[in-house]
Amino acid sequence: xxxxxxxxxxxxxxxxxxxxxxxxxxxxxxxxxxxxxxxxxxxxxxxxxxxxxxxxxxxxxxxxxxxxxxxxxxxxxxxxxxxxxxxxxxxxxxxxxxxxxxxxxxxxxxxxxxxxxxxxxxxxxxxxxxxxxxxxxxxxxxxxxxxxxxxxxxxxxxxxxxxxxxxxxxxxxxxxxxxxxxxxxxxxxxxxxxxxxxxxxxxxxxxxx
Numbered sequence: 617x618x619x620x621x622x623x624x625x626x627x628x629x630x631x632x633x634x635x636x637x638x639x640x641x642x643x644x645x646x647x648x649x650x651x652x653x654x655x656x657x658x659x660x661x662x663x664x665x666x667x668x669x670x671x672x673x674x675x676x677x678x679x680x681x682x683x684x685x686x687x688x689x690x691x692x693x694x695x696x697x698x699x700x701x702x703x704x705x706x707x708x709x710x711x712x713x714x715x716x717x718x719x720x721x722x723x724x725x726x727x728x729x730x731x732x733x734x735x736x737x738x739x740x741x742x743x744x745x746x747x748x749x750x751x752x753x754x755x756x757x758x759x760x761x762x763x764x765x766x767x768x769x770x771x772x773x774x775x776x777x778x779x780x781x782x783x784x785x786x787x788x789x790x791x792x793x794x795x796x797x798x799x800x801x802x803x804x805x806x807x808x809x810x811x812x813x814x815x816x817x818x819x820x821x822x823x824x825x
Contacts (some may be wrong), residue, residue, distance in 0.1 A: 652713050658706035664689070665703045668696040682767040697769055704775040711782035718789045726793050734792050744788075 665680075672683035686696050694702070719726045738744040755777050762773045 642797065654706070655710070658703065658710065660705040661699055662708055664691070664696070664699040668699065670794060679761075681761055681769075681773065682765050684767070697772060701772055704772070704779045707779045708775065708782050710785045711779070714786050715782070715789060718793055722796060729792060734788070737792075738788060754780060 666718070667688055668683070668686055669680050669688055671688050672678050672680055676685050680685075680696075680700060689696075691699075718727055720730055758773055758777050762768045762770060772776055
């Protein structure tokens with residue numbers, strides 16, 4: 617009886633790595649195409665949101681927090697603040713997916729060290745504290761804008777803050793991520809995410825408050 621139980625446990629333990637490999641291969645096969653489509657949609661939302669920001673700043677002397685006279689486009693049922701929400705949601709989703717993928721269990725090739733080792737290294741770096749200080753000041757500014765502006769959409773501005781925090785955390789993770797020698801950009805599917813993520817990261821941090 618005990619031998620049967622041990623045999624069943626061995627089969628179960630061997631099945632788990634095999635299931636993980638099958639799952640990773642399945643995601644890897646479709647992830648690049650899905651990522652490209654998602655990032656193209658994200659780019660469209662960025663363009664729509666950028667038009668909103670530029671028009672409000674240059675022609676209405678206001679920000680994207682309280683701009684009410686925008687008339688450049690009218691894409692029902694998604695107004696300019698809807699496009700802002702879509703852009704922020706796409707940015708947050710991209711950051712969260714990247715953070716979840718960059719771990720030693722799923723992708724040991726990209727992540728030779730764990731989060732504890734990364735944190736121990738970061739706290740000794742001056743840029744870690746300077747960047748955190750900047751982010752704290754930026755978030756405080758966003759909170760003041762929400763508190764002082766009656767027309768501010770609170771849920772949208774909360775997404776702005778969350779997007780900035782997720783982007784900074786992802787940047788810390790990417791700083792300890794490297795592509796193995798001899799690998800192509802599509803050999804490891806998270807690289808597609810990273811490559812498409814980087815050009816728009818600064819917008820996520822500094823856009824529209």
